Amino acid sequence: MQKTKIRIVHTLPPDVGRKYETPCDRCQGGNGYVYKCKRKSDGVICAVKVLKNLRGDAGERFRREIKVAKEWSAKTDRILPVLDVGADDKWYSMPWAGRYNCNRKKYSDDEWAKFVATEIADLARLLAQLHSEGICHRDIKPANILLYKGHFVLSDFGLVKDRAIKSDLTLGQKKLGPVFTMAPEMRRRPAESDSAAADVYSLGKTLWMMLSDDEQGFEGQYLWDDATIQLHRNGRYGQLSLALIEVILNQATENDPLKRPSCADFAKKLDVWLKISHVDYLALRSEWDLLAKSLFNGRPPRRAEYRDVRTIVSVLNQLVVRPSYNHMLYPDGGGLDLQSIEFAREDGCVAIRTEGSIDILKPNCLYVEVYPEGEHSYFLLDADELSLLENVDDNGPISQRVVEDIPGHYVSARAAQYGVYDYDEGTKLPESARVVRRYSKGKFLIVPKSGPYNHIPSVYDGRHNDATIEQLRQYMDLVAAVNKIKLNTGRSLFNNDLFKQNIFALKKDDVPQMHFVDDRLRNEIETLDFSSCMTKGGRAPSQSKLRFWVVIDGLDPNGEIERLLSERADILQLDGRFHRNVEPDDKTYYLFSRDEAVTVCARIDKMLHDRYETDVDKLSGEICVRGEWKCIAKPTHVFSCAELEAKLKEADDRKDNRLVIDENGEVDVVPGGFGYIRYPVENETYSAGGMYVGKYADYAKERMDELYGSLLNAFLCYLQTGRSQFVDMLLSYDEEQLLKMINLEIGGCK
Secondary structure (H helix, E strand, O other), X not given: OOOEXXXXXXXXXXXXXXXXXXXXXXXXXXXXXXXXXXXXXXXXXXXXXXXXXXXXXXXXXHHHHHHHHHHHHXXXXXXXXXXXXXXXXXXXXXXXXXXXXXXXHHOOHHHHHHHHHHHXXXXXXXXXXXXXXXXXXXXXXXXXXEEEOOEEEEOOOOOOEEOOOOOOOOOOOOOOOXXXXXXXXXXXXXXXOOHHHHHHHHHHHHHHHHXXXXXXXXXXXXXXXXXXXXXXXXXXXXXXXXXXXXXXXXXXXXXXXXHOOOHHHHHHHHHHHHHHOOOHHHHXXXXXXXXXXXXXXXXXXXXXXXXXXXXXXXXXXXXXOOOOOXXXXXXXXXXXXXXXXXXXXOOOOEEEEEOOOEEEEEEEEEEEEOOOXXXXXXEEEEEEOOOOOOOOOOEOOOXXXXXXXXXXXXXXXXXXXXXXXXXXXXXXXXXOOEEEEEEOOEEEEEEOOOOOHHHOHHHHHOHHHHOOHHHHHHHHHHHHHHHHHHHHHOOOOOOOHHHHOOOXXXXXXXXXXXXXXXXXXXXXXXHOOOHHHOOOOOOOHHHOOEXXXXXXXXXXXXXXXXXXXXXXXXXXXXXXXXXXXXOOOOOEOOEOOHHHHHHHHHHHHHHHHHHHOOOOOOOOOOOEXXXXXXXXXXXXXXXXXXXXXXXXXXXXXXXXXXXXXXXXXXXXXXXXXXXXXXXXXXXXXXOOOOOOOOOOXXXXXXXHHHHHHHHHHHHHHHHHHOOOEEEOOOOOOOHHHHHHHHHHHHOOOO
16 A cells, blocks of 8 residues: 655644654555654654554454564564554554665665565565464565664554454455555455465565566566566666576466465575575576576477577577676677667668677577586577678678668768768768678677686687587587586686697697797897998987987896886997997987987887898897987977867877877877887877867867866976876866966976
């Protein structure tokens, strides 16, 4: 019965008023009022329930309610206790308790599910005890389950049935019970119906409401393959397996009362779920049992094949609502969770939506491979061939990234992130346009997320795409055998030689070999003459702001840390050779132009790779050529915010870019990452397509002010220290104050 809260001052009956202060809140029900009061004797906040009319059945029902609540609250802490009872049973009081979900926000979804299951299991055990004594509640609903001392308690026994009292007080065939949780037989034949079975039905509906945060409920029996009422809809409860709870809901809401479990069985099933919910393989087996019931009516074959596209879509959509069983590995590598499967506008194709993409493919066959242990069962979707599209430039080995601008029509996606067909031309895409990956062929493998196969990192390389149906089954047989050993012994064999030698493991010849630079190669590099890489002349020192020199890292790996601390390096000298572990001096080869320094570094880098890339001792990433510099004169220019914005707008966002301030105080956007030579001030790399720069970027004033202030602050630090600065976050600074301090450092701005 829905209660409406009325926030006005009320007067208590005289005998209540002697013990309780006048309340300011009152809730009205069908036959009485509930007042929130403070007991005068000890200040305890209580709920005082007062009957409107004690005559007839209403009075008898109220006296029965008091009797059962008082007697049983003395036996269990799962019923809200009765504190005081008025003369002639006109009223009684209870401790004030909150709604069952008053602390919901402090729980995560998974924690809430386990808390609710634990508490409802205890209430089910209480109801089982009541039923054994011939007492049925008949008004179970979320509103009558309160939170008291951290636990759920049952309240409001206004419709209680007690076999110890002969009169049932049920008026003919008038429907009896709560509207949204009422058992169907209690709507039609309450007098002849089994009230205990009706309590089970109402408890099942109540459990669903609590887990779904929806007290309107659903009609009829709970069906686990009904996506509109499935507990995991809208992404709730993550990967937590709720399969056993769904079985309980299905059984408890049976239309036939004889098919429903008892409250004792209801509690036992919830206890089982609580024990297995954190055990991956047991939870997966319970999930598979539901899938098998839906797909095969509980009698799964070794393998099933589906070729009809509508059937394939239907089967895959059953995986969508099983979040522990919906992880899809792609034929070209990687894996994502399924979110939905629908028919595509392209003839015979489907659109599979995952966490990060929409994939268009043409199903040829869906194979369901069944194992007795559900954690090894898997689905393999074999895609038929689709012709590749022309005039698109984002191609993978078997897929193309394109824009579906109108249903069934595809165009290039190279400017999709900007919302236009072409970066330069700028014509906008329709609002309904979407980026999709269109697969020309391939096998898509769907496995349990926490299953043994998905715990093998190497399988994310798409190896299943190269196997036949039987080869994949053989591999899964091996995985199942190894996993059985792990479960029985606690030892994981997924990394032993036997497992590595299976049909999918990398052959030794295929394993990339790491090549390290040995002492002979290091010594040889020191003897090489790089004079041919060096430029002649350069800008005069008086015209330059920085002095550059070239270093090479990796010739002395054991001493890299010590050398960094001592500021020593392997430096290119005037004789054209790198000298190890020295400081810049009068023998060092200096340059006074950034362009020349970059040119020399690039020439040396190319010479090394040309010489060693085909040798036995390949040049590895250990060796790196780069330039270092020292500030020899401060710049005389300070960039403005207008200059900054202009440079950002001029940049091409289709490339990686880096925002810098050079030695002349000019702001610039340079393509690429760090490069060979660092700048006095550098921002982080702007990845291509990120819309940080270019004509489609956001140049809101607040963002520009933060960026300009951050760069000014870094520029000031450079002027004060002569060392390079890195801007890794945007912060608000006082621009006027910074410009004054910069002006003092450079002796006047231009």
